[in-house]
Amino acid sequence: xxxxxxxxxxxxxxxxxxxxxxxxxxxxxxxxxxxxxxxxxxxxxxxxxxxxxxxxxxxxxxxxxxxxxxxxxxxxxxxxxxxxxxxxxxxxxxxxxxxxxxxxxxxxxxxxxxxxxxxxxxxxxxxxxxxxxxxxxxxxxxxxxxxxxxxxxxxxxxxxxxxxxxxxxxxxxxxxxxxxxxxxxxxxxxxxxxxxxxxxxxxxxxxxxxxxxxxxxxxxxxxxxxxxxxxxxxxxxxxxxxxxxxxxxxxxxxxxxxxxxxxxxxxxxxxxxxxxxxxxxxxxxxxxxxxxxxxxxxxxxxxxxxxxxxxxxxxxxxxxxxxxxxxxxxxxxxxxxxxxxxxxxxxxxxxxxxxxxxxxxxxxxxxxxxxxxxxxxxxxxxxxxxxxxxxxxxxxxxxxxxxxxxxxxxxxxxxxxxxxxxxxxxxxxxxxxxxxxxxxxxxxxxxxxxxxxxxxxxxxx
Amino acid sequence: xxxxxxxxxxxxxxxxxxxxxxxxxxxxxxxxxxxxxxxxxxxxxxxxxxxxxxxxxxxxxxxxxxxxxxxxxxxxxxxxxxxxxxxxxxxxxxxxxxxxxxxxxxxxxxxxxxxxxxxxxxxxxxxxxxxxxxxxxxxxxxxxxxxxxxxxxxxxxxxxxxxxxxxxxxxxxxxxxxxxxxxxxxxxxxxxxxxxxxxxxxxxxxxxxxxxxxxxxxxxxxxxxxxxxxxxxxxxxxxxxxxxxxxxxxxxxxxxxxxxxxx
Numbered sequence: 001x002x003x004x005x006x007x008x009x010x011x012x013x014x015x016x017x018x019x020x021x022x023x024x025x026x027x028x029x030x031x032x033x034x035x036x037x038x039x040x041x042x043x044x045x046x047x048x049x050x051x052x053x054x055x056x057x058x059x060x061x062x063x064x065x066x067x068x069x070x071x072x073x074x075x076x077x078x079x080x081x082x083x084x085x086x087x088x089x090x091x092x093x094x095x096x097x098x099x100x101x102x103x104x105x106x107x108x109x110x111x112x113x114x115x116x117x118x119x120x121x122x123x124x125x126x127x128x129x130x131x132x133x134x135x136x137x138x139x140x141x142x143x144x145x146x147x148x149x150x151x152x153x154x155x156x157x158x159x160x161x162x163x164x165x166x167x168x169x170x171x172x173x174x175x176x177x178x179x180x181x182x183x184x185x186x187x188x189x190x191x192x193x194x195x196x197x198x199x200x201x202x203x204x205x206x207x208x209x210x211x212x213x214x215x216x217x218x219x220x221x222x223x224x225x226x227x228x229x230x231x232x233x234x235x236x237x238x239x240x241x242x243x244x245x246x247x248x249x250x251x252x253x254x255x256x257x258x259x260x261x262x263x264x265x266x267x268x269x270x271x272x273x274x275x276x277x278x279x280x281x282x283x284x285x286x287x288x289x290x291x292x293x294x295x296x297x298x299x300x301x302x303x304x305x306x307x308x309x310x311x312x313x314x315x316x317x318x319x320x321x322x323x324x325x326x327x328x329x330x331x332x333x334x335x336x337x338x339x340x341x342x343x344x345x346x347x348x349x350x351x352x353x354x355x356x357x358x359x360x361x362x363x364x365x366x367x368x369x370x371x372x373x374x375x376x377x378x379x380x381x382x383x384x385x386x387x388x389x390x391x392x393x394x395x396x397x398x399x400x401x402x403x404x405x406x407x408x409x410x411x412x413x414x415x416x417x418x419x420x421x422x423x424x425x426x427x428x429x430x431x432x433x434x435x436x437x438x439x440x441x442x443x444x445x446x447x448x449x450x451x452x453x454x455x456x457x458x459x460x461x
Numbered sequence: 462x463x464x465x466x467x468x469x470x471x472x473x474x475x476x477x478x479x480x481x482x483x484x485x486x487x488x489x490x491x492x493x494x495x496x497x498x499x500x501x502x503x504x505x506x507x508x509x510x511x512x513x514x515x516x517x518x519x520x521x522x523x524x525x526x527x528x529x530x531x532x533x534x535x536x537x538x539x540x541x542x543x544x545x546x547x548x549x550x551x552x553x554x555x556x557x558x559x560x561x562x563x564x565x566x567x568x569x570x571x572x573x574x575x576x577x578x579x580x581x582x583x584x585x586x587x588x589x590x591x592x593x594x595x596x597x598x599x600x601x602x603x604x605x606x607x608x609x610x611x612x613x614x615x616x617x618x619x620x621x622x623x624x625x626x627x628x629x630x631x632x633x634x635x636x637x638x639x640x641x642x643x644x645x646x647x648x649x650x651x652x653x654x655x656x657x658x659x660x661x662x663x664x665x666x667x668x669x670x671x672x673x674x675x676x677x678x679x680x681x682x683x684x685x686x687x688x689x690x691x692x693x694x695x696x697x698x699x700x701x702x703x704x705x706x707x708x709x710x711x712x713x714x715x716x717x718x719x720x721x722x723x724x
Binding site: 418 | 517518538554555557558572576608625
């Protein structure tokens with residue numbers, strides 16, 4: 001006994017589990033060989049992050065922001081790391097939002113799936129595979145890559161940085177405006193798979209684009225996916241990002257986004273977590289210039305034994321800016337949700353307007369939400385608010401609606417849909433409004449199937 | 462429906478919330494074409510009666526029955542009773558944020574049509590009907606895009622109840638203190654709406670605390686409710702008598718008869 005005690009090191013040991021051990025073995029044996037042809041700065045980033053991950057392991061219930069999110073179900077499972085894009089789809093398999101002209105990007109198992117790995121449009125936009133961009137646009141990429149995520153303390157970010165295989169890269173030159181991108185992200189592995197993809201979006205000054213993203217999956221395989229995105233919004237530039245997540249009930253997806261917005265820039269996100277066993281979105285937004293406007297909207301519709309998390313951090317480092325976080329959730333059955341929202345107003349960020357609101361409806365006694373709103377202010381001339389509510393369906397309103405002849409189920413749907421309205425009403429692209437409404441209605445009605453009814457009407461489905 | 466058959470027949474009704482008995486052996490018969498007023502002091506069970514007839518959760522019927530068009534309805538859901546033609550004008554209309562008035566009414570009208578085996582109403586037809594019924598209660602067209610009752614004034618909320626009644630054309634309408642909190646103009650608008658909707662086939666139960674609404678909606682029969690029962694029934698003059706003398710004498714009379722019964 002005494003001997004054993006002496007062997008215990010002071011340093012905390014990473015939690016051992018199947019997935020961790022596999023990842024360590026995989027990186028040290030196979031992966032380090034594969035990345036030898038990558039630019040040195042990328043290799044360095046990978047190695048540093050791998051060391052961090054190796055020392056810490058996966059987050060556990062003891063970590064502050066993971067107390068409500070148990071990864072054991074996944075970390076005790078074997079996932080095959082997918083090095084190559086083993087599913088080939090032909091280039092006609094693209095997605096369309098009806099009536100909307102778009103540039104289409106397809107990621108299959110984290111790999112850019114277009115025939116041309118890099119594309120340059122007439123207006124100067126570059127888009128394509130980030131792996132390919134490392135070689136061809138090395139200088140451009142090195143100015144941005146990992147600049148925002150490098151200080152992350154989240155092991156999922158280390159894992160992603162160490163092991164990502166591909167992802168998309170979008171570069172929008174100065175003054176290029178009103179371009180719509182559709183991103184179809186498909187988890188479609190033939191085996192249970194570990195998928196890590198890494199994306200980079202750069203908007204030069206006065207640029208403006210919309211992203212419409214749909215995450216979906218096949219029905220029968222379990223995926224463990226990390227999807228990290230870094231976003232740079234230049235001065236007076238604007239990015240609007242809509243995302244609809246609808247993956248199967250045995251997959252987990254961690255979508256972490258790091259954004260920096262410069263003077264007079266705008267960043268707007270409107271995300272729908274519709275289906276999946278575990279969906280966790282983390283957003284880190286740094287307001288790095290005056291008169292910036294940031295909106296983060298989210299709607300999570302959770303049932304069965306699903307869990308959807310949102311961790312949002314908006315940092316005001318500069319004066320005169322506005323930010324708004326609005327997240328709404330409906331939780332049914334034994335579903336769980338976790339919301340952690342933070343506003344940080346730094347000393348120099350005077351005349352900041354920052355708001356945060358998280359509202360939840362629990363439909364059963366077993367459904368659980370943990371909501372943690374935080375506000376940290378070091379400037380004295382600011383207007384900030386934050387708040388969180390959790391409630392049930394209003395019985396008085398339910399009776400009122402039923403008394404007009406509307407069935408209990410429809411009365412409930414009417415109320416739930418109305419509750420979700422605040423997020424849906426924030427959709428700014430007219431062509432997206434009806435598809436978004438339909439998707440939410442279908443989900444509330446229990447009619448939404450995985451891989452079906454993706455808001456992007458994908459061909460070959 | 463046969464002409465002389467009652468629309469509503471309540472026999473020896475007893476109902477309680479939790480352990481507390483609120484309705485204690487109530488009898489009431491309402492025939493088509495009649496307007497009944499139910500008056501009485503606060504806390505005597507008037508609103509409970511309205512809730513029990515319309516099927517609100519939380520009430521237990523321990524004895525008696527409620528026959529509507531000859532059928533016992535106590536096992537029906539609130540929406541089934543509504544679809545059968547029973548309407549409640551709420552004392553406190555509920556705000557439903559995010560649900561617009563038009564969407565709400567369209568859903569209600571379509572539910573009713575579906576029940577009758579009809580297709581959903583055509584949008585043009587619906588809007589025409591909507592406009593007509595709005596005019597009936599002198600309601601502003603601006604209200605239709607607003608969420609149900611949200612930010613409505615007290616008067617607007619009550620007018621909105623009458624408007625919904627006009628849209629749904631019930632056979633039996635129960636108006637629970639529709640007059641409370643109304644200024645004279647709103648009161649007139651509400652009464653006008655009811656009077657225009659009165660016909661030989663439908664019936665109204667007007668629950669009110671004061672006589673003033675009954676100056677505008679003239680009742681055929683006036684009941685006084687006290688201690689969970691109807692203790693006195695008369696014609697419209699009974700309402701006037703109550704207005705002059707208050708409820709104290711009813712109370713005295715009731716206690717006297719109760720004591721006499723006990724002796």
